Amino acid sequence: MTIKSYPLVLIFDQSIEYIDSEEGMQESLFYLSENQIKTATCIYPDGNFKALDGEQKAPYNYDDLTLLVQQKLVSEGQCCTAKIQITAIEQVFNLMKATL
Numbered sequence: 001m002t003i004k005s006y007p008l009v010l011i012f013d014q015s016i017e018y019i020d021s022e023e024g025m026q027e028s029l030f031y032l033s034e035n036q037i038k039t040a041t042c043i044y045p046d047g048n049f050k051a052l053d054g055e056q057k058a059p060y061n062y063d064d065l066t067l068l069v070q071q072k073l074v075s076e077g078q079c080c081t082a083k084i085q086i087t088a089i090e091q092v093f094n095l096m097k098a099t100l
Contacts, residue, residue: 002054012040016068018096062086
């Protein structure tokens, strides 16, 4: 696993997590299958999308990121998520950090 730096946002399957440390990463990966780990995507604050091995990945579009963030916030008990519209990577980090 080649992680550039923390924080990062981890996407696997249809889930999204804010990761701020190596310990947080290990906790998030613990229950994932090998296939989920292989297909996971890390988003870095600079807008790079990479696989866990450091390989460049295609970026998610803002509509897909919006849905993932909305689903995460709803699962954390937030309401009024329908008003959220992601238009920049910085928004993803700010909203996901609030879920900690």
